[in-house]
Amino acid sequence: MQILWRFLDSIPLPLLAVAAIFMALAPFVPQPHLLEKLKMLAAGRLVKPLDIFDLFFHLVPLLLLLTKIVRGMMVGKTG
Numbered sequence: 001m002q003i004l005w006r007f008l009d010s011i012p013l014p015l016l017a018v019a020a021i022f023m024a025l026a027p028f029v030p031q032p033h034l035l036e037k038l039k040m041l042a043a044g045r046l047v048k049p050l051d052i053f054d055l056f057f058h059l060v061p062l063l064l065l066l067t068k069i070v071r072g073m074m075v076g077k078t079g
Contacts, residue, residue, distance in 0.1 A: 008067060008068055008071065011068065016061065016064060016065045016068060017065055020061040023057075023059075023061045024061075033054055034059065041055065
């Protein structure tokens with residue numbers, strides 16, 4: 001577990017924030033994949049392995065960002 005925390009601590013917060021925003025909004029037209037996949041999940045239509053992977057792929061940077069922020073608040077570090 002220590003290796004994972006060190007890896008997360010080594011990623012600069014601004015870089016992670018940009019990656020999270022970009023992946024959450026990509027592709028910009030016609031609508032972000034993340035929004036499309038969340039709608040499919042809510043409707044019960046998220047069943048194809050590729051769609052599940054796509055949701056995970058677009059959520060990972062956001063989840064890492066949130067984890068880094070919470071960890072920084074708990075440990076008392078920022079950046």
